Amino acid sequence: MTERCDLLITNVNAATMDPSIAGGYGAVEDAAVAVTGGKIVWLGPRRELPDCAPDEVIDGEGQWLTPGLIDCHTHLVYGGHRAGEFARRLGGESYEEVARAGGGIISTVRATRDASAEELYRLSEPRLRALMSEGVTTVEIKSGYGLDLDTELKQLRTARRLAQHNPVEIVTTCLAAHALPPEYDGRADEYIDLICEQILPAVAREQLADAVDMFCETIGFTVEQCQRVIDAARKLDLPVKVHAEQLARTGATAMAAKASALSVDHIEYISDADVLAMAESGTVAVLLPGAFYTLRETQAPPVKKLREAGVCMALSTDLNPGSCPIGSLRLMMNMGCNLFGLTPAEALAGVTRAAARALGLCCSRGVLRPGLRADMVLWPMDTPDQLAYEIGALKPAQIFLGGKDVTAG
Numbered sequence: 001m002t003e004r005c006d007l008l009i010t011n012v013n014a015a016t017m018d019p020s021i022a023g024g025y026g027a028v029e030d031a032a033v034a035v036t037g038g039k040i041v042w043l044g045p046r047r048e049l050p051d052c053a054p055d056e057v058i059d060g061e062g063q064w065l066t067p068g069l070i071d072c073h074t075h076l077v078y079g080g081h082r083a084g085e086f087a088r089r090l091g092g093e094s095y096e097e098v099a100r101a102g103g104g105i106i107s108t109v110r111a112t113r114d115a116s117a118e119e120l121y122r123l124s125e126p127r128l129r130a131l132m133s134e135g136v137t138t139v140e141i142k143s144g145y146g147l148d149l150d151t152e153l154k155q156l157r158t159a160r161r162l163a164q165h166n167p168v169e170i171v172t173t174c175l176a177a178h179a180l181p182p183e184y185d186g187r188a189d190e191y192i193d194l195i196c197e198q199i200l201p202a203v204a205r206e207q208l209a210d211a212v213d214m215f216c217e218t219i220g221f222t223v224e225q226c227q228r229v230i231d232a233a234r235k236l237d238l239p240v241k242v243h244a245e246q247l248a249r250t251g252a253t254a255m256a257a258k259a260s261a262l263s264v265d266h267i268e269y270i271s272d273a274d275v276l277a278m279a280e281s282g283t284v285a286v287l288l289p290g291a292f293y294t295l296r297e298t299q300a301p302p303v304k305k306l307r308e309a310g311v312c313m314a315l316s317t318d319l320n321p322g323s324c325p326i327g328s329l330r331l332m333m334n335m336g337c338n339l340f341g342l343t344p345a346e347a348l349a350g351v352t353r354a355a356a357r358a359l360g361l362c363c364s365r366g367v368l369r370p371g372l373r374a375d376m377v378l379w380p381m382d383t384p385d386q387l388a389y390e391i392g393a394l395k396p397a398q399i400f401l402g403g404k405d406v407t408a409g
Helices: 083-089 095-098 105-116 119-134 149-165 188-205 223-235 254-258 272-281 287-294 305-311 329-340 344-350 354-356
Strands: 003-015 025-035 041-047 051-057 062-065 069-070 138-142 169-177 211-218 241-244 263-268 284-287 313-314 376-379 398-401
Touching: 003 376, 051 284, 062 069, 069 263, 069 329, 083 095, 083 287, 105 149, 119 138, 119 149, 119 305, 138 398, 149 169, 149 223, 169 188, 169 223, 223 254, 241 254, 254 263, 254 272, 272 305, 284 354, 287 329, 305 313, 313 329, 313 344, 313 354, 329 344, 344 354
Parallel strands: 003 051, 003 062, 069 138, 138 169, 169 211, 211 241, 241 263, 263 284, 284 313
Antiparallel strands: 003 025, 025 041, 062 376, 376 398
């Protein structure tokens, strides 16, 4: 019996990123992929393709097909910019010194509070489009530049609106515990009360967030304060993730692993015990080489130890106005290899399979496999190594979101 399918892609090499297939890329050469109802229904060597009656056939012309790329950590909805701080840091001031002098996150908070919802959307959409043009089909967007109820909601609503008007999947995260707002100076515990008692419940009522994040740092919040946010998120059935150990070791990673957090992000200063705790909990390490590069840091995450312990490593842009104003996930793949010592295959896994896991979405995307979403990118390249090696010129030939061609979208 001949089976019908919506789309059939043939004469293609598939970098499935499926760990059950040998090789770092889970490669299936001279493959065919069948899609029905937005999901992959068959994938394998073309010579083994069963009889099917496709509505559309695409000749891949020997190109490579990968899962859609996933940017699992961004702050792309914000007002204003911080170009002046860039110049100050080049003049010798540290990120922490700029922040303590009233710049940093708080300067973006002022601009974001002042921006209308329409202006915030207008400023944010080009950043999203830059990611999409590189084959990114799923993007996480955090709040955290409001630090009050109304502006946190405005940021998250803007992120949801971006998803409604662009062919991309958007996952939202409430990061109200990002910095201490000026009106709460010296009253950090009271601000945590506001987050736990008002902001998170309001966000949950409107279903505006898929997870809760927090900045557990020397210039952020303490482990004890972040534990309160975790407890509040749990009561609302929201998973958690943590900005951890970027500037110093605080114990945030151990706290996050104990809470079975989806991910810990940055982690330049984690200990050997933290690595083991992550391996045991299944918490994903999200590496952010763009921030490391922009801030000219010298201590890199312990990639070798993470690899040896079997910790899943994702890569992301950390796109934000201060520590990483870079809207290129492909560049992060290159930086992950050159600055952190990832292999090209680990870099691609970091923006597909591992990134999906960091968002709690590994059951739906991140791998080319029957039953998963047909989020796919067709690349005019000879080897998947080129994705981490070549920056700028290599562009997607076609981008599919749920099996639909959104290349020009």
